[in-house]
Amino acid sequence: MQFKDIIGQDYLKEMLVKAVDSGRISHAQLFSGESGYGVLPLAIAYAQYINCTAKSNGDSCGSCPSCIKMKDLVHPDIHFVFPVNSAEKSSANKATSVNFLPQWRSIIKKSGGYFTEQDWYDKIEIGNKQGMISRLEADEIIKTLSFKSFEAEYKVMFIWMPEKMNIAASNALLKLLEEPWDKTLFLLISSSSSKLLKTINSRAQEIAVPRIDDSAIIANLKLCGVSSSRVEEIAHISCGNIIRAKESSKFGDNSSEGENFELFTQLMRHSYNDKHMELLEWAEVVAALGREEKRSFFSYSIRLLRESYMMNAGLSSITYLYGEERAFCNKFSPFIGNHNIENLVTELELARAQIAQNGNPKMIMAHMALVISKQIVKK
Numbered sequence: 001m002q003f004k005d006i007i008g009q010d011y012l013k014e015m016l017v018k019a020v021d022s023g024r025i026s027h028a029q030l031f032s033g034e035s036g037y038g039v040l041p042l043a044i045a046y047a048q049y050i051n052c053t054a055k056s057n058g059d060s061c062g063s064c065p066s067c068i069k070m071k072d073l074v075h076p077d078i079h080f081v082f083p084v085n086s087a088e089k090s091s092a093n094k095a096t097s098v099n100f101l102p103q104w105r106s107i108i109k110k111s112g113g114y115f116t117e118q119d120w121y122d123k124i125e126i127g128n129k130q131g132m133i134s135r136l137e138a139d140e141i142i143k144t145l146s147f148k149s150f151e152a153e154y155k156v157m158f159i160w161m162p163e164k165m166n167i168a169a170s171n172a173l174l175k176l177l178e179e180p181w182d183k184t185l186f187l188l189i190s191s192s193s194s195k196l197l198k199t200i201n202s203r204a205q206e207i208a209v210p211r212i213d214d215s216a217i218i219a220n221l222k223l224c225g226v227s228s229s230r231v232e233e234i235a236h237i238s239c240g241n242i243i244r245a246k247e248s249s250k251f252g253d254n255s256s257e258g259e260n261f262e263l264f265t266q267l268m269r270h271s272y273n274d275k276h277m278e279l280l281e282w283a284e285v286v287a288a289l290g291r292e293e294k295r296s297f298f299s300y301s302i303r304l305l306r307e308s309y310m311m312n313a314g315l316s317s318i319t320y321l322y323g324e325e326r327a328f329c330n331k332f333s334p335f336i337g338n339h340n341i342e343n344l345v346t347e348l349e350l351a352r353a354q355i356a357q358n359g360n361p362k363m364i365m366a367h368m369a370l371v372i373s374k375q376i377v378k379k
């Protein structure tokens with residue numbers, strides 16, 4: 001992965017390049033930010049740049065032996081650790097990242113490194129379990145790094161989602177993070193660095209990755225064939241997160257939208273009227289939908305809430321709404337504002353994550369409907 005493959009983030013790329021060129025490479029660095037800002041691909045491009053033998057114009061060359069191995073994620077001196085688990089009970093404690101490398105390479109190749117933690121759990125099919133980085137994994141890290149590097153100047157250990165390390169794993173790594181071996185780099189990539197143990201956090205230099213500029217998101221959506229009449233609005237509602245932008249761009253020609261529209265308006269009407277029995281019945285209906293249908297409902301509802309919020313903020317000229325959607329959101333938007341938009345979206349995202357982790361759909365949907373109804377208040 002080269003810097004040129006990274007969406008936006010020009011300032012940060014320049015900063016990283018300058019640091020490497022002037023020999024300032026800190027041995028433990030924490031890249032933090034939402035997955036959709038491109039935190040992982042940025043860190044990979046950075047490692048590739050460090051070990052490239054023919055750097056030029058602020059980027060790796062893409063064709064030296066080191067770059068070629070980096071491209072396929074098979075460089076013998078580059079190691080990846082990430083949360084894993086096993087769907088089978090008995091082997092849960094034995095699973096380490098190395099068992100999942102084929103899936104890891106595949107998801108990075110397919111997404112360019114732009115994927116969420118949940119996408120990863122779906123990829124490795126761990127059902128309703130959480131991924132974690134175990135003590136055994138930490139021992140493996142120490143063992144791996146104790147070997148001399150094969151060919152590169154720097155050995156690099158990526159730890160993706162280090163907040164998933166349990167205490168035993170964190171403690172096992174502390175010493176190494178504090179007194180690293182020569183020419184060994186730790187790149188921690190976190191989407192919620194506040195959850196990291198303080199002892200880990202304080203030993204790494206943090207590189208806060210900001211949201212992607214709207215202009216870079218727009219250019220990328222256009223490249224992906226999204227109609228130019230929609231790109232600005234999608235960029236606007238995705239808040240600098242390209243994963244969210246790509247998801248929003250899928251809408252517009254989806255035949256399931258009629259059904260999603262029905263369900264969304266029912267949820268909002270019952271909430272507005274405080275009809276608890278109806279909300280629970282509604283929850284039963286949605287709980288019975290298929291997995292994909294539920295996923296689609298969540299994305300749809302989040303989109304309509306954001307659109308309504310923009311309408312309320314007086315930005316109706318740039319909302320992407322037509323026909324009955326526009327008519328409904330026009331009436332509904334006064335009830336969506338700064339006081340509740342984040343809570344509403346968070347609640348939907350939480351329910352989506354819980355469903356994806358195979359939680360009980362009836363309970364999750366009923367809880368969500370009741371929480372949402374408290375957020376939609378008659379004026």
Ligand SMILES: [Zn+2]
Nearest residue numbers: 052061064067
């Ligand atoms: Zn190169």
